[in-house]
Amino acid sequence: MPKEGGPLVTGKKQKIVIIGGGMTGITSAFYLQDKIKKHQLPIEVKLIEASRSLGGKIQTINKDDFLIERGPSSFLEGKKGITKLIEKVGLKDQLIRSEREKLYVISNEKLYSIPEGAMIGIPTQLKPFIFTGLFSFFGKLRASADLIIPRSKEKSDISIGEFFRRRFGDEVVENLIEPLLSGIYAGDIDQLSLKSIFPQFYDAEKKYRSIILGSKNTTLYPGENVSDRFLTLRNGLQSLVEAIEEKLDADIVLKGHRVEKVEKSFNGGYEVLLNNGESLFADSVISALPHYLLPNLFSEYPFFEPLNNIPATSVATVAMAFSKNAVRNTLEGTGFVVARNSDYTINSCTFTHKKWPDFTPDGKVLFHSYIGRAGDETVVDLSDAEIEQIVLADLHKLMEITEKPDFTIVSRWKKAMPQYTIGHKERTRQLKEEVNKSLPGIFIVGSSFDGIGLPDCIDQGESVVEDVLHFLNLKGDNRIS
Numbered sequence: 428m429p430k431e432g433g434p435l436v437t438g439k440k441q442k443i444v445i446i447g448g449g450m451t452g453i454t455s456a457f458y459l460q461d462k463i464k465k466h467q468l469p470i471e472v473k474l475i476e477a478s479r480s481l482g483g484k485i486q487t488i489n490k491d492d493f494l495i496e497r498g499p500s501s502f503l504e505g506k507k508g509i510t511k512l513i514e515k516v517g518l519k520d521q522l523i524r525s526e527r528e529k530l531y532v533i534s535n536e537k538l539y540s541i542p543e544g545a546m547i548g549i550p551t552q553l554k555p556f557i558f559t560g561l562f563s564f565f566g567k568l569r570a571s572a573d574l575i576i577p578r579s580k581e582k583s584d585i586s587i588g589e590f591f592r593r594r595f596g597d598e599v600v601e602n603l604i605e606p607l608l609s610g611i612y613a614g615d616i617d618q619l620s621l622k623s624i625f626p627q628f629y630d631a632e633k634k635y636r637s638i639i640l641g642s643k644n645t646t647l648y649p650g651e652n653v654s655d656r657f658l659t660l661r662n663g664l665q666s667l668v669e670a671i672e673e674k675l676d677a678d679i680v681l682k683g684h685r686v687e688k689v690e691k692s693f694n695g696g697y698e699v700l701l702n703n704g705e706s707l708f709a710d711s712v713i714s715a716l717p718h719y720l721l722p723n724l725f726s727e728y729p730f731f732e733p734l735n736n737i738p739a740t741s742v743a744t745v746a747m748a749f750s751k752n753a754v755r756n757t758l759e760g761t762g763f764v765v766a767r768n769s770d771y772t773i774n775s776c777t778f779t780h781k782k783w784p785d786f787t788p789d790g791k792v793l794f795h796s797y798i799g800r801a802g803d804e805t806v807v808d809l810s811d812a813e814i815e816q817i818v819l820a821d822l823h824k825l826m827e828i829t830e831k832p833d834f835t836i837v838s839r840w841k842k843a844m845p846q847y848t849i850g851h852k853e854r855t856r857q858l859k860e861e862v863n864k865s866l867p868g869i870f871i872v873g874s875s876f877d878g879i880g881l882p883d884c885i886d887q888g889e890s891v892v893e894d895v896l897h898f899l900n901l902k903g904d905n906r907i908s
C-alpha cells in the first residue's frame with residue numbers, strides 16, 4: 428500500500444499536468460523532469476500554456492540595439508533559488524550586476540536623493556536621515572521615536588502602512604516608504620499585508636522592539652544574504668525562459684492550448700479540459716495561474732470563490748529611447764520613484780542606460796517608466812500616443828528634452844499585480860488546506876500566493892515538485908512501500 432495515501436503505482440505511468448507556462452510553471456516542469464530522469468520515475472509531465480510562447484510576464488525584446496524588458500527586468504542579488512536555476516540551465520556566465528543604485532524620490536513636487544541606508548525606505552542608519560531635506564525637523568524627530576516606541580501587542584495581521592506609520596510617522600511613510608514599495612507592488616500600503624510581504628519586520632519588532640536597532644542585528648531578508656544590487660541576464664530574462672524550454676523534452680510542452688476546467692475523474696485523478704474540446708487525464712495537477720482564473724477552472728468548488736476578492740492591479744511599462752544630446756540637465760542617478768503627494772503619473776522610472784549600460788547603444792538613453800497603481804489604473808487604458816504624451820510631460824518636469832523620442836514601447840499588463848491585502852497569508856493557507864482536503868493531488872502556486880517576485884515564483888515552482896512527488900508517493904524512487 429502507498430505510504431501516505433497517494434495512488435498506487437501499477438506499472439503504468441502516472442501523469443502530472445502543469446497549467447500555466449509562466450516562470451512558476453516552467454520551473455516546476457524543469458525540476459520535475461530533473462527528478463524523473465534522475466530517479467527514473469514512471470511519470471509523464473505535460474505543461475499546458477495558453478499562449479504561443481512560454482514565460483508569461485517575462486518578455487524581452489530587442490529593438491535598434493536596445494534590450495527592453497516589457498515585464499520583469501531584474502532581481503535582487505543573493506536570492507538563492509533563482510541563481511541556482513540559472514546555473515542549472517547553464518547561464519551562470521550570463522549573469523550581470525546592476526550599477527550601484529542611486530535613486531531619487533519626488534516628494535511634494537521636489538526631487539531628493541534617497542538617504543543612504545534606506546533599504547525599501549526603512550531608515551536603517553540615522554545619520555543620512557538627519558541630513559536629508561526629504562523630511563521636516565518634526566518628521567525626523569518622529570522617525571527617531573522608533574528607538575523608544577514600545578512593541579505593539581497586535582498579534583493579527585495589519586497593513587504595512589499602519590505598522591510603519593506607528594514606528595516612523597506619516598512623513599517617512601508617505602515621502603519614502605510608500606513610493607519605494609508602490610514601485611514594487613503597485614499597491615496601496617494601507618491595504619497591503621505586513622505578515623505576507625514583510626514578516627521580517629513584524630518579527631524584528633517582536634524581538635528587538637525598535638526596527639532601527641533591529642536592522643543592525645538582523646537581515647531584512649531572513650535566511651538570505653541579499654545585497655542592494657540587482658542581477659539580470661546579458662540577453663534579458665527571456666533567455667532564462669528559452670534555456671529552460673530547450674532543456675525540456677519536446678513532448679512535455681503544449682503551447683497554444685487553454686485549460687478551461689479541471690474536474691474530478693470517475694476513476695480517481697482529474698480530467699483537465701482544454702479549449703479545443705480535448706481532455707487530459709492527470710493523477711496530479713499543478714496550477715501556476717493567476718488567482719482570478721481559478722474560480723472558473725474549479726467552478727464546482729465554492730472555496731475558490733474568495734479568490735475573486737483578491738485585487739490585482741493593472742500596470743504598464745513605457746520604454747522611451749532618445750539620442751543622448753536630446754536630453755539636457757539629465758539626472759545623475761539610476762532612476763526615481765514618485766510619492767503620491769506629487770502631481771506625476773509615472774510611479775517610477777529607471778534610467779536603463781545608467782543601471783544597465785549594456786542594454787543601450789552608445790549615444791542613446793532609455794527611460795523605462797512604470798504607470799498604474801492601486802487606485803490609479805485608468806491611465807493604463809489610454810492609447811499609446813496619450814501615454815507617450817503623459818510620460819513625456821512628467822519627464823519634462825525633471826529634464827529638458829529637446830527632441831521627440833526615437834521610439835516608445837508601451838506594454839500593458841492587465842490585472843498583473845496581485846495585491847496581498849491584510850490577511851492574505853491566512854487566506855492562502857486556508858485555501859490550500861481546503862484544496863488538499865477536497866481535491867487531493869491539486870496544488871496551487873504562482874505569484875498570487877506565496878510571493879510576487881520572480882525569485883518567489885521560482886521557489887514556489889521548485890518546492891511544489893516535492894509536494895507532488897510526495898503525493899504520488901514516488902519521491903526519490905518508484906517504490907511505494
Ligand SMILES: Cc1cc2nc3c(=O)[nH]c(=O)nc-3n(C[C@H](O)[C@H](O)[C@H](O)COP(=O)(O)OP(=O)(O)OC[C@H]3O[C@@H](n4cnc5c(N)ncnc54)[C@H](O)[C@@H]3O)c2cc1C
Nearest residue numbers: 447449450451477483484498499500501686873874880881
Ligand atoms: C510590469 C511588471 C514588472 C515586474 N518586474 C519585476 C521585476 O523586475 N522583478 C521581479 O522579480 N518580479 C517582477 N514582476 C513580477 C513577476 O514578473 C511576476 O510575478 C511573475 O513573472 C509571475 O509568474 P507566474 O508564473 O506566477 O505567472 P504568469 O507569468 O502570469 O504566468 C501564467 C501563465 O499562465 C498562462 N495561462 C493563463 N491562463 C491559462 C489557461 N487557462 N490555461 C493555460 N495557461 C494559461 C498565461 O498565458 C501565462 O503564461 C513584474 C511584474 C510586472 C507585471
